[in-house]
Amino acid sequence: MQNHNPEHFSSIATAAPTVFFVSDGTGITAETFGNAVLSQFDLSFQKVRLPFIDTITKAHDAVRKINDTFTISGKRPIVFSTLVKSELSSVVRRSQSMYMDLIQTFVDPLEKELEVKSTHTVGRSHNIVDSEAYKNRIEAINFSLAHDDGQSHKNLSTADVILVGVSRSGKTPTSLYLAMQYGIKAANYPLIPDDFERGKLPSSLPPYKNKIFGLSIAAERLSEIRNERLPGSKYASIENCRYEINEAERMMKREGIRWLSSTTKSIEEISTTILQEIKNEKRS
């Protein structure tokens, strides 16, 4: 990393300070969480992730980068750290920065509450590849890929969820997200004009109705998305989108399938909603 590259720092002197996400692992937690905190400020930060800081030497390298930024920008950088080992965090803590220790801040009061000592070990992620949960995620990704867009009717009985909806309503990214983040085996089936004419769900689905979730979407939004793919096509026209969505919603209503609208929802929001439904079911 060339932190002395002048281009890299051109806009810093007048802007918000640089933010470093420092971790002994990937830094994903530090970055995700730090971004949630920073989103409370109406400023645009320069952000740098420093992952895999797992030796004293690397900790000193990190300090050098942080201090260089301070020297050049004249502003004290902000550090979000998930370093767990005290010999590493004590090094980076001494950098010329506002050092925020994400883990220890909560571990200390938790030790009191739980009346046990923490283990001070580097995140479980280091043996993650051998864990059941990780294997399930990889297996779910393979399942969801094999069952994308109605490609395979095999093993639907092992699916956790089957998403249905018109083309481009968000089924594929949602299926992959559910698989990747939660190890949920999510198949997905398009509802197409053929199905509407027959007035029936795709033929492999009726036995699994209890695990079907529908995605719908506003016609205007759908037309916009489809026009990016096939501009000016009948497929993308607002009339056709309205037709398909009306038919799909009518079918889901008739078949008693739950659905939600993906119009203003991210794949994270859609997935969270589906997860809650699955959990409630298992409990009821």
Place this chain on the structure above:
Amino acid sequence: MQNHNPEHFSSIATAAPTVFFVSDGTGITAETFGNAVLSQFDLSFQKVRLPFIDTITKAHDAVRKINDTFTISGKRPIVFSTLVKSELSSVVRRSQSMYMDLIQTFVDPLEKELEVKSTHTVGRSHNIVDSEAYKNRIEAINFSLAHDDGQSHKNLSTADVILVGVSRSGKTPTSLYLAMQYGIKAANYPLIPDDFERGKLPSSLPPYKNKIFGLSIAAERLSEIRNERLPGSKYASIENCRYEINEAERMMKREGIRWLSSTTKSIEEISTTILQEIKNEKRS
């Protein structure tokens, strides 16, 4: 949710307290972060995510669930909260719990450091679907899917990364992860015995050598993974796995392609390493 279901609470009285992740959004940040903190304790927690707590009524519902848990288990639950609006957090804060305010804990000192007030607004995620970054992610997922396993040679010039490696070395999940989390357009190509016999990279790749990353893997591990898929096959045999990996590594060395071993690395760790490489390149 049926929190009075006795089964749901059967093991709680003797175990660690229940942990609630409370959020006005998906709760993904609260859960990811809370899990990182909890992993410092050698205890197994009962975990409950309460997402979309975005009204006073829902905040009171959340309090009821937390208090019910306290009543039934006799242990004060732990709450990790990313509620941003003070009218919501002040409700949940009064529950019978150890309440940890993940956002405010860091926003207060940051306000002092930055000498600006925070906006106290609910996470940006609520308009996320319209953002450029979100659209790029969806576009990248579509790209990575279309370019999975060497399926398409079109538009390789627009790929950010092209992963190569033998079958089952981790290319597909890594490509999808890079796309989904970072909006990186990641194509992937298998290296197969045909390529080794010809002694050349797949023919579409040489023009894009600077964006190729290789994945390798220990033969034993590969054989294990392949055996789950096709037990007892030549494809999965340790001899064949050794042959393929030797050939693939020889080819990557000859062609000057960077590679890393996925043997003990999660897709998050592989992706982080690749991201760092891409960034360093752009800076140098």
